[in-house]
Amino acid sequence: MTPLDEIHLTALRLTTHIGVPDDERAGSQVLVADxxxxxxxxxxxMNDDIAATIDYAAVAARLQALAAERPRRLIETLAAEMAACVLGEFKAAGVSIELRKHILPDTQHVAVSLVRESEQKP
Incomplete structure (x- = not known):
């Protein structure tokens, strides 16, 4: 099988309220997603036709809006919701997400990652 072509959104900033303790969720945080x-x-x-591809600006804006919609306890939850959004609302055949949170002292970040494929056949 030939690998699928990819579009990368690198270091997308997402403002959200996230964390297990209530006081951590009370303030907004910026997470970073690839x-x-x-x-x-x-x-x-695609014949140079924008309608034949994925509008990556729309994906970025939608994921930022999704992150801001409501508080969550786990970054795992947000990553899974982001993947479902991309697969459900855009023409993606698959998505990979790494979501990073800058929270623990003495670490650059904590990250979760996932890979999901569309159940729709092209």
Missing amino acids: VVLRVASRFEA
Whole structure:
């Protein structure tokens, strides 16, 4: 099987209220996400038509809005919701997400990652 072509959103900043303790969730935090969108058709088959690809600006704005919608306890929850959003609302054949939180002292960040594929066949 030929690997699918990809669009990368690197270091997307997401403002949200997240954390297990109530006081951590009370204030907003900025998480950072790397999002890889796998497209259903090869780039050359798109014939330079924006309608044939994934609007990455729309994906970025939607994920930022999703993160801001409501408080969550776990970054795992937000990562899973982000993947479901990309697969459900955009034409992605698959998505990979790494979501980073800058919370623990003596670490650069804590991260979760996931890979999901669309159940829709291109």
